[in-house]
Amino acid sequence: MPKIKYFIEQSWLLIVSSFCFGLLIAASNAALSPRIDLNIANKLNQLTIVLLPAAKQFIPLDADIQVEVRGGKKEKVKIYKALSDTEQCVGWSFKAVGEGFSGKIELVVAVDKDFEKIAGFDVLTSSETPGFGDQIKMSYFRSQFAGAPAEELAAVKTGEPTKIDADIVAITGATVSSEAVVNILNSFIGSIKKQMKERGLLSDGTK
Secondary structure: OHHHHHHHHHHHHHHHHHHHHHHHHHHHHHHHHHHHHHHHHHHHHHHHHHHOOOOOEEEEOOOOEEEEOHHHOEEEEOEEEEEOOOOOEEEEEEEEEEEOOOOEEEEEEEEOOOOOEEEEEEEEEOOOOOOOHHHHHOHHHHOOOOOOEOOOOEEEOOOOOOOOOOEEEOOOOOHHHHHHHHHHHHHHHHHHHHHHHHOOOOOOOOO
């Protein structure tokens, strides 16, 4: 008992401080969460406009679209319909996530109105190795995807990176990061396209 009493006397301040700091962090996170979400949404919209320059507005699709990611977990995906100034569909955009070499990679992806070709992608967040894996952000790598078929892509070690097809030439020294991007796009584009077709979302009003 004396030992327990001594421990309590010596550590009560630390325990109380930890509890208070925990509450402070939780309160700060709750207060800043809407602003953080808004910043992410604004960044996503800014990146998507570059990928779909004909788009003037983005309308969220009212559909429960889910994609199976690593470990069998289901990721709910919010799809945005990109409309021109005459309110014609010019494409679709969504966020796609997956694991890279150093952690999670989040991409903003855009496809054409018929989900036949990839308009392109940009990196929303990434912790890939500077100078190597983070080259997935570079235009010379991303340009391979603009106009590529919205079907099964393949990461290859050699090839012609200026040729627009399903073969994506990996970044030298960053094969894992390159393959991660290809795998993310394959998982999300294929699954989303299938679900939207099954629900008739790629018929009237999108062609």
